[in-house]
Amino acid sequence: MTDSNGNTSVKEREIRYIDTTPPVITFDSSYTAIELGTSYSVGFTAYDIKDGDLTEHVIITGNADIEKIGIYTLTYIVSDFSGNITSVERNIYVYEKQADLDSLKPTGKIVYLTFDDGPSSHTSRLLDILDKYNVKVTFFVNGKNIAYFYNVGKAYQKGHSIGNHTYSHNYSKIYSSVDNFYSDLNYNGELIYQQTGVYTKLIRFPGGSSNTVSIKYNKGIMSTLVHSVSSKGYKYFDWNVSSGDVGKNSNRNSVYNNVINGLKKRNISIVLQHDTKGFTVDAVEEIILWGLANGYTFLPLDLSSPTCHHGVKN
Ligand SMILES: [Zn+2]
Known part of the structure; x- marks a missing residue:
């Protein structure tokens, strides 16, 4: 529609998809075992129903000391682009194999x-x-x-x-x-x-x-x-x-x-x-x-x- 001054207004109906579903973090296994002094990597993916693969956006807090036996908890946090946040705790077992x-x-x-x-x-x-x-x-x-x-x-x-x-x-x-x-x-x-x-x-x-x-x-x-x-x-x-x-x-x-x-x-x-x-x-x-x-x-x-x-x- 255009008025006499030449201003045009466009009525637009926007269809918005409101994403309220947080992303899901999936691990390769339910816990991680690390033999003392060896390196480790935890396999995981993050997926959001709207934004797709968010694996690269995951932030990991906490640290496992691979030189000291113990159970360490790492927290994996990811947010989708709509601000839905997922946080998952994960146990890392640093162990020493038993001697004979x-x-x-x-x-x-x-x-x-x-x-x-x-x-x-x-x-x-x-x-x-x-x-x-x-x-x-x-x-x-x-x-x-x-x-x-x-x-x-x-x-x-x-x-x-x-x-x-x-x-x-x-x-x-x-x-x-x-x-x-x-x-x-x-x-x-x-x-x-x-x-x-x-x-x-x-x-x-x-x-x-x-x-x-x-x-x-x-x-x-x-x-x-x-x-x-x-x-x-x-x-x-x-x-x-x-x-x-x-x-x-x-x-x-x-x-x-x-x-x-x-x-x-x-x-x-x-x-x-x-x-x-x-x-x-x-x-x-x-x-x-x-x-x-x-x-x-x-x-x-x-x-x-x-x-x-x-x-x-x-
Ligand atoms: Zn029995």
């Missing part, structure tokens, strides 16, 4: 990771994770997944401890009588011997020494067994940290949190996990990193280790 057992000098806190009810289809993957950090653990094995039993020999060769968790783990059988307990235990002991060439003296009672399920099958049997196994030269181990991995809603994160919270509370931890659970194995690497970054030492159980007894309830 014969030259290990534990100074701080000790963690005995123990894995029950295996071996299973997840055990081989677990052994690879442990190798990476030279961490040795204890497997309380049974014969439920006999097709994977060869992992007992493999684990033993790598320096892990093998304990006997009975062959059947069947409460109604093993706790029906002292004789039945020993025939099941001894059968498993022979299988372990075939794998390792050693008769292990380390045991863990299915359900722990404090189990009450055994009352159903033989009242008082646990009181008898705890003395009986000791007189036969066995040493039994309960646990003082539970991963809770047999719980209904347990998952990788609950296992990680339960174990870390348990380790924080004591100087010597015997941790109960099950390598029959894939998510338990998923949590192991970050648990080890947390421990190594905080100066913990991981050891396998042996006859001279401290033990933990819950107290018999039957």
Whole structure:
């Protein structure tokens, strides 16, 4: 439209797209592990629904000292061109791989990771994770997944401890009588011997020494067994940290949190996990990193280790 003075006005309808969605920062992995003294890079991208790739606009605050073990938190911040800001914290674990057992000098806190009810289809993957950090653990094995039993020999060769968790783990059988307990235990002991060439003296009672399920099958049997196994030269181990991995809603994160919270509370931890659970194995690497970054030492159980007894309830 033009008026008599020649001024033109143009009515314009502008269509604006109001961007209220902040960009998303995506990392290559959920945490970063750096071996002491080595360099690191964290792979990430930043993407905004309107502005596209914003990776080059990300600002990183904080620093990880690669010369000092510890857990360092870096913050990644990015803004899109509409001013929507995203900020993400990220853990960097600077760790030192453990020395071989014969030259290990534990100074701080000790963690005995123990894995029950295996071996299973997840055990081989677990052994690879442990190798990476030279961490040795204890497997309380049974014969439920006999097709994977060869992992007992493999684990033993790598320096892990093998304990006997009975062959059947069947409460109604093993706790029906002292004789039945020993025939099941001894059968498993022979299988372990075939794998390792050693008769292990380390045991863990299915359900722990404090189990009450055994009352159903033989009242008082646990009181008898705890003395009986000791007189036969066995040493039994309960646990003082539970991963809770047999719980209904347990998952990788609950296992990680339960174990870390348990380790924080004591100087010597015997941790109960099950390598029959894939998510338990998923949590192991970050648990080890947390421990190594905080100066913990991981050891396998042996006859001279401290033990933990819950107290018999039957
Ligand atoms: Zn068990």
